[in-house]
Amino acid sequence: MRSVLRTALGALLTLLVSSAAIFAALAASPGDAASRLAGPKATAAQIAVIRHANGLDQPMPLRYLHWLEGCLHGDFGTSLQYQQSVASLLAPRVGQTLALVGLTALLIVAGGLGAGIVGAVSRRGSAALTVLSGIGVAVPSFVAAALLIQVFALSLGWLPAISTGVGGLRGLLLPALALAVSWAAYLAQVVRASLREALGEEHVAIARSRGLSPAGVFRRHVLRNAAPEITTVSGLAVAGLVAGTVVVEQAFGIGGIGSFLVQSVASKDSNVVLAISLLMVLAFIVTTTATDLLHRALDPRIRGAADSRERQAR
Template sequence: MLRYTLKRLASLVLSLIVASAVIFLVVEVAPGDTASFMLGLNAQPDTIAALRAELGLDQPKLTRYVSWVGGMLTGDFGTSYTYRTPVADMIADRLWISLPLALYALTLSTLLAFPAGILAASRRGGAGDVSVMTATQLGVAIPNFWFAMLLVLVFAINLRWFSAGGFPGWDDPVAAVKALTLPAIALALPQAAILARVMRSALIDILGEDFIRTARAKGLTRSQALWRHGLRNAMIPVLTILGLQFAFLLAGAIIIEQVFFLPGLGRLIFQAITQRDLIVVESVVMLLVFAVIIVNFAVDLAYAAVDPRLRSRS
């Protein structure tokens, strides 16, 4: 297990190095000059040059890349060009919205998908299976931003059970969770549909294996074989989807945050792009990539815990 973990850790470090270089290069080659954008069309060349020097944009790209990476390793993400405040502070303020929202949505997705997928697999071809597959097809087909607007219309405007948007802060945890409920549901629906279908397919494949038939021959019922032997062996593809879903929910909630006016990471990066605040864009994207890689690393370790054969191959 130690050798397996070290190999995955080395892959993690290499992925982070490559990702940081790609992010920096992609952002830097984007057309337009930050200083010119900030000062406007009528700015004088010497004023633009002075602002570029103040922001450090006149330094060679390699120097700026090394400084940026070195700062991130010590927790210093630089200073925002637009707001002149530390990027780390801006990220920390927004992370306390985006991270709970992602975890909330992932929890709802899992609570919906696992029972639905297990029910569909255990009732393959029956009414339960058809009902679950129909519902998941709708869940995959419906755009989450459209579903979000429908939730606002029904539960915020008509029923007035929730607010239509905004975030009151964590001083009142009940109000904060309530404000995240509709966005979490909007994010969770399509993810739950995908996860339920993966769970069903994985269980159906496992239930056709020889060791399941052996278990049934020894006297176990179909339900007992499913819960004792099938579910654990079907978890590898499900864990993959769970890891990818968490990364998507954390990084891909830009539209939902716009619909509900949530000041999270998605909205921060959207504002930074429109304002050409490159240091914010680079740092937030790198943080999200780091989250994705860490989640994948955790999923790899979970693979080894679920399937010991993976440890023996490493």
């Protein structure tokens, strides 16, 4: 119970510190949002009116406290550029990003786990995995996006190059592949190494000597022992996907929160930037916390150590 409370307090503190750091960075960045809104022909008086109407003439700490108070009441402010509530602007875009992240997560886990298992049990598969995973890890998502568009959209014409949200799964497949390549390759390397280490354990040899089938030995003894490490890496991969969507959504024209973040940073729309950044931080915290809890459930050594510390604290 105490560990759960510590985790919750740590998450809240991380969100608070992150919001303050992002707010300060936006305030210190060059450019003036009021001048952008007013246009190049606006007078100083018109710019001052816009600045006052949006609270931009107040000191930065006071603006941050006002924004934080609004967040506690579920109000993330008004977009400076669109003059609409930030929540109404983000609602349709969050769905696009979640669909992309969900499909990418499936590709990472399925591709990385499958390739890692093949590489662990097959010598030829191991050699091929070493080469392909090394290339995959080294390829950035924007390079993968360009290559995928060139091959599957422009040359073969199988999939659309631009996802407008209408194409459904077909429209998200190329962006998800571009986002999944690097993480799936890394996960495959981790899975192969973990399974090979588990295959060399003494209890695996004992299970084989007792006449258990190879599939049973692999499932009950090898895969189960490697599961905690595989789960951790998979969780970290999924946690980093939300931030990774920024580049991919721009490349494929997806109207998600990643591309919207780029537009909002360019226009110094601070309320939108803050809301999206905190959503990304929150997604990372939730995913890593869930991964940690699952890791503890799968690894009895960690669970036992945590229980022992709680008993000593009492």
